[in-house]
Amino acid sequence: MHTPTRTWILAAVGDLVLILVFAAIGRDAHARGDIVTGAFATAWPFLVGGALGWMIARAWRKPLAIRPSGLLIxxxxxxxxxxxxxxxGQTVVIPFxxxxLLSLGTFLLGFRxxxxxxxxxxxxRQRRD
Structure with missing residues (x-):
């Protein structure tokens, strides 16, 4: 059974994992060495941004909503x-x-x-049973 608390915790963990996956895929694609610790180094700015998005959207209220939660996150x-x-001093170029935008949009919105x-x-199914 899903409670509101359980739902927002699972959604927050899902966002965290998906942002880490995004960073790990990028590091692996660019042969940047240690994927695990490197993924955290790459992911931290996006994790901070995602956490800020959670706060702005008050996403714990409707964590799986595309609007506003998913879009703001x-x-x-x-x-x-x-x-x-x-x-x-990290790289920020238009292709990246x-x-x-495309990868995190697919992950964070698709997940929702x-x-x-x-x-x-x-x-x-529960209502039918």
Whole structure:
């Protein structure tokens, strides 16, 4: 059974994992060495942005909603992430911004679409039983 608390915790963990996966895929694609610790080094600006997006959207209220939660988390993850990368001397180039927008959008919004549909299906099955 899904409680509101359990749902937002699972959504927050899902966002965290997906941002780390994004960073790990990027590091692996560019042969940047240690994928595990390197993924954290690459991911931290996006994680900070995602956390800020959670706070702005108050996403714990509707963590699987595309609007506003998913959109704000996604855009904050990319926007703040790129800003933090720039101020800390990390690479920020247009192709990377585009890849981050597309990848994190697919991950963070797609996750919400799949999770929401799954929960709706489970709820319908429970009502029938």
């Amino acid at each position: 996604w855009l904050a993850a990319v926007g703040v992430g790129m800003l933090l990368r720039a101020v800390t 911004v585009i890849v981050a 679409v799949v999770a929401g549909a799954t929960l709706r299906t489970l709820a319908q």
